[in-house]
Amino acid sequence: MIQKDVLLTSFNSFGVAVKAPWFVAVDSEKSLISILKDSRFENAWVLGGGTNTLFVDPPKRGIIKMNISGIEIVEEDAQTALVKVGAGVDWHHLVLWALEHNLSGIENLALIPGQVGAAPIQNIGAYGVELKDVFHSCRFVNRDSLELESYDTDQCQFGYRDSVFKNALKNKVVISYVWLRLVKNGHSLKTGYGAIESLLDSWGCKNPSAHDVARAVIHIRQTKLPDPKELGNAGSFFKNPIISIDMYKKLLDVHPDMPSYPASEGFCKIPAAWLIEQAGFKGKRLGDVGMHDQHALVLVNYGSGTGKELVAFSQKVQKKVLDLFGIHLTPEVNIL
Ligand code: EPU
Secondary structure, three states: OOEEEEEOHHHOOOOOOOEEEEEEEEOOHHHHHHHHOOHHHOOOEEEOOOOOEEOOOOOOOOEEEEOOOOEEEEEEOOOEEEEEEEOOOEHHHHHHHHHHOOOEOOHHHOOOOOEHHHOOOOOOEEOOEEHHHOEEEEEEEEOOOOOEEEEEHHHHOOEOOEOHHHOOOOOOEEEEEEEEEEEOOOOOOOOOOHHHHHHHHHOOOOOOOHHHHHHHHHHHHHHHOOOOOOOEEEEEOEOOOEEEHHHHHHHHHHOOOOOOEEOOOOEEEOOHHHHHHHOOOOOOEEOOEEEOOOOOOEEEEOOOOOHHHHHHHHHHHHHHHHHHHOOOOOEOOEEO
């Protein structure tokens, strides 16, 4: 059912109050294809959970809300199960479903907000695991041909918070289903990420199960990341910048405490949260917008902040970090 002038406050996790001229929820590939033929939805913006979208101005185009549901095991062998998931399934619901079915591989990705269809676009990741580690393939509607196509892991060209869907296929396709290869038994759990290991130790958990790892991740996220249902936010607002080792060495002379993580050869990743905290923005608030006091990378709407105010604040952060460190922060969030 196509609706006119729909308020999007509850459809974006920043809780920005803008109206869409046209709005439709789709629950199948067939209805998705027929909506894409409708001139009101020609350049429609597609919303999953709305957890990575910041509306600055009211959208001038239609909004398609993805509601394709369903999780099923479509193939299995002794070790693994291939799981087909609708793009509209809530990501954390899928993580809980996998745990209930004793399937591991995505326990580190517990509590990531958003829907399954958006997961490949930015190759969601947390605590040492990325979607690409379990990804098998996805199916999408090509917006030019209105045909269905499938891509495997290689074709998706996954990188750090990156994929072909943010580059060559940006806004050209709508993902409808995702297939993941999950492990039935004997999966080697990834507990190496510092905070997980020490939390499991403190719980006396010597041989953790996938459930334990998920419990640890949920605990860590709940302690430092605000729940978008309670406080408008989109998780990390910026990507962690990748700089050359040469530049890092020069910066270390002036900022000897600057942390870094390995990236591709000759490069390293700097935690944006550290840069923002050093720039004095952790917990800093201007009116109803600001950077969270528990995690400097999370831009927060405390109530009636507008998209313009949120973006203006993020630009102040970018400018200060650039002035101080010569590093440009790139938003992870889609700014419309
Ligand atoms: N730090 C600070 N101040 C803070 C918070 C963190 O200085 O207020 C520094 C610390 O040095 C800390 C480091 O930043 O060790 C890294 O922090 P954290 O472990 O919280 O991870 P992150 O790099 O900020 C990334 C992802 C998160 C993901 C976590 C855990 C990006 C942009 N973000 O954050 O993903 O949950 O790692 O793996 O890569 C998201 O994308 O929305 C998201 C939440």
